[in-house]
Amino acid sequence: MSEPSAEVPAVLSLSGITKRFGDLVANQTIDLDFFPGEVVALLGENGAGKTTLMNILFGHYVADEGSVRIADHEGKLVPLEQGSPNAALKAGIGMVHQHFTLAENLTGLENILLGTQTLFSPGWQRGRARRKLAEVMKQSGLEVDLDCRVSRLTVGEKQRVEILKALYRDARVLVLDEPTAVLTPQESESLFRTLRALAANGLSVVFISHKMAEVLSASDRIAVLRGGQLVADLPTRVCDRHMLADIMVGRHIEPDERLPSKEGAPLLILKDISTDDGRNALHDLSLSVRGGEILGIAGISGNGQATLARLISGLEPPKSGTIEIDGKRLPADPRKVMAAGIARIPEDRHRDGIVGAMTVAENLAIEAIRSPAFQRLGFLKFSAMASRATEAIEAYDIRCPGPDATARLLSGGNIQKIVLARTLDGDPKVVIAAQPARGLDIGAAEDVHQRLLAARARGAAILLISEDLDELFALSDRIAVIHRGRLSEPQQTEALDRAAVGLMMAGHAPGEAA
């Protein structure tokens, strides 16, 4: 390996790692070394095998072939016992999962100590732990109130507790799975500063990501996985965005292009909407979307977007205020909402978008199952469902064994294509797209964006709710920011500055941002 760090011995070495699930090869003969003092980004699309690889490292899975070796006290590489998270912890591998593994009803300190001390440990050990943690916090710059219950901490603080938990156990290798998925841009920046500082102290840091921008700005070395194989292992300085995208997908990717469109009349109008729904409540929210326009709603998850989407989807009525489509009041009934010409792309496509146990054909028909197209006298028209499915599979390039394939077994991208085919095909007047490309790989996200732009070109009014600033800036004509249930005044995308939007997402007033 022609790394500058090559003279430093590796702290962790993977060689020839292969893992199969049935016929699927999740990892194929992967060789990868990690060195102290560097930040490595593990980049790849969904299903490329990133998480599988890290799970093997951490002992959740056992590799079918290959070995994991970790440096012992003298720096010599010794095999790590496989299939044992305990051995991985003892060897100094710390993992911060995408979904935190914290006990919500305990304090930060208690969470960190959990599993490190014997049951009913005497109090003085706690004092010693506290002193050690104070030292760790000082060195790493990770500040968090250790005596606060985890349930009261913000997402960013919870993540800090997770990292502290690993550092407290003297981690030498820190693995983070999609660490920025839940953070604001500011929190992400601060996280990467911390990781950089930790690496400078000799820690080996690995983070998994599919976001190009952060991979390029925050890592020393980039390892790219595609289809279970390691396809690139490059120093970050020789990489650029387009090159990485192409390596990751395995073909050339065209960037989104938003052509100017002629704006129509306002189609979707919300006036003074308020709800009482705790954390996700909306307060006096008003907005209006014209035909041929995409209005982007930027915001961190949990600021009321989910409620907004549910209201427009007809799943619940607002406490006060009105929703109008095309001049008519919208009832809170999904079927009437669909009849009014609203296409709904739900945020959680697995929970709200499809019935996983049913077939592709059934999922494509489900919204219109009572229409004469799919039933006669209450009996299903199977041939109509099958031919509709065949058309949609063709038109939307849904990769599946056929109309009778179980929807659950498809990839996230193909599941989203089912949702798109079902909702967008009826030429809707209004589209409400909540996080439509979240968790999708580049190719599938690209496809979703093209479909939304095509609907815009046909004159639909589109409300795009997203956390992804790249997506919002690429697609939206105007952008408004939602924070704690309040919506800022929408502004033309061209007049907006990404950093300012990021600050507003974190709750700063527009004035402060400037």
Add this chain to the structure above:
Amino acid sequence: MIRFEPRQSVSPVRIAAAPIIAAVLALAIAAIPIWAAGASVFNAYLLMYKGALGSTFAVSELLARATPLILTGLAAAIAFRAKLWNIGAEGQLYAGALAAVAVGSGHLALPPGTLLPLVIIAGAAAGALMMLVPTLLRVRLGADEVVTTLLLNFVILLFVQMMLEGPMKDPLGMGWPQSEPIVDAAVLPKLVERMRVHSGLVVALVLAIAAHIVLKRTVWGFEIRAVGENPAAARHAGIPVTATIVRVGLISGAFAGLAGVGEVAGLKGYLTADLSPGFGYAGIVVAMLAGLSPLGVVLAALFIAGIFVGADSMSRAIGVSNYLADLIVALSLLCVLVSGLFVRFRMRVGGSASAEKP
């Protein structure tokens, strides 16, 4: 160390084989207590087989016993499809039986030929009504129907006992707590002369086929499956989730009520408080063995009925308690639940050994 990994795809062969393997396994495990009781295992099972299938009379007994099990099995299967956990088929069966004797014991003056249909409808309606209450509590207030339906079983049984000791007690019953007999016009005709199998079996089979068609081929069935598999997505897609669950609750209760009608109007002729030896609960095992498929319910009900009838006969012959039947039924449920795990997951033994074949 044992670990479970999910299978990427589930083969239909495995799904079909699982209940059969489970049934065989249950019989194999039950051999242990038979052996412990000092009997010959082979002999015991041979006697069970003969008791269930060895003669025309045995087969008639088997079919008579299977009739209520098909109906309670359907009650559980259709409700479980919608993830409505109706554990109250036993109570609904008694409610149906009570309604049947109330209507069918000759106190109503009706044109000829209308009494039997009325008895059937009354029994189905009573069962449906008993299930309507827990279903509404579930959809309106979120009350767990496992608890409400289960406890309602005891309430209904006590109510039936009260009626049999009181207002509905047969004045000619020599003091026994039993209802007046069903009049001849309300009796379900026998299928074979001097045998106990009655036309309730035909009703049960027709309903199994109807349930199969409804689930597979109709909008209602589509909606039931969607609501059961993913209520959130069903609601998002505009399916009336509450109405669907209520509908399923009513159908499920009606099936169980009909099981009660069959027992009084087809077999016993009057109602006592020991009408059912747990048909409602056994129906849950039947439904699970059948993989919640209505046609599978028929086969599973025949199997369970065979165990009951065969065990009775065996116990008379060699003196092993017929509690063995309950044991085998319970073991079948456990085995089918475990086999369900193996259908969906692959078990790997050995934690640190890394050279296993996938």
